[in-house]
Amino acid sequence: MSVITVHDKSFVSYLPESLILEKIKALADELNRDYAGKKPLFIAILNGSFMFASDLFKELHIDAEICFIKLASYKGTKSTGHVITAIGLDTDITDRHVVILEDIIDTGKTMNEFLPQIRNQQPASLKIAVLLHKPDATVFPIQIDYCCFSIPNKFVVGYGLDYDGLGRNIRELYQLETGPSV
Numbered sequence: 001m002s003v004i005t006v007h008d009k010s011f012v013s014y015l016p017e018s019l020i021l022e023k024i025k026a027l028a029d030e031l032n033r034d035y036a037g038k039k040p041l042f043i044a045i046l047n048g049s050f051m052f053a054s055d056l057f058k059e060l061h062i063d064a065e066i067c068f069i070k071l072a073s074y075k076g077t078k079s080t081g082h083v084i085t086a087i088g089l090d091t092d093i094t095d096r097h098v099v100i101l102e103d104i105i106d107t108g109k110t111m112n113e114f115l116p117q118i119r120n121q122q123p124a125s126l127k128i129a130v131l132l133h134k135p136d137a138t139v140f141p142i143q144i145d146y147c148c149f150s151i152p153n154k155f156v157v158g159y160g161l162d163y164d165g166l167g168r169n170i171r172e173l174y175q176l177e178t179g180p181s182v
């Protein structure tokens with residue numbers, strides 16, 4: 001087990017890159033089957049999902065489009081409770097098969113605030129695919145359609161996820177040594 005320090009906190013190794021990529025490949029296989037002939041539109045939520053979205057999209061072999069929006073609510077290891085849309089949606093999603101890509105659903109607040117905006121635009125279908133889900137931390141009821149890993153309620157960094165701006169470039173996932181995230 002390796003330990004790293006990011007800012008003032010210690011994190012221990014949790015999910016190796018090989019396992020993350022294996023799960024993403026399995027998810028892509030499922031999406032290739034479920035969305036064949038539907039030309040889905042993937043909406044990736046920046047910043048945290050950039051690595052997940054990139055690795056997943058490379059494994060899709062069907063006709064598919066991707067666009068990006070930027071939502072943010074975390075400061076340090078805690079949710080501020082306010083979800084800010086820093087870059088909004090610039091693509092018409094009416095009658096499109098939409099799949100939202102998120103790195104993590106923790107409290108569920110971000111998704112809970114974003115989903116009504118998407119539903120208002122009447123997509124043909126709407127599904128959510130996440131790399132990580134913390135079921136014990138989720139307080140807003142979100143239906144997650146595709147999930148790579150259910151994880152305990154501990155703050156994680158790496159593979160696109162940050163602690164106060166740092167750690168996104170770490171290839172594997174690390175977990176805070178002690179304590180819950182919120």
Ligand SMILES: O=P(O)(O)OC[C@H]1O[C@H](OP(=O)(O)OP(=O)(O)O)[C@H](O)[C@@H]1O
Binds near residue numbers: 074109
């Ligand atoms: O379920 P929740 O408790 O709302 O947490 C999930 C959100 O938190 C992270 O975003 P963050 O606000 O850290 O922004 P970032 O992606 O730019 O790091 C993550 O990317 C999700 O969007």
Ligand SMILES: Nc1nc2[nH]cnc2c(=O)[nH]1
Binds near residue numbers: 106107154157158163
């Ligand atoms: N980096 C990071 N961002 C989050 N946003 C919500 N939960 C988390 C988490 O555990 N780690």
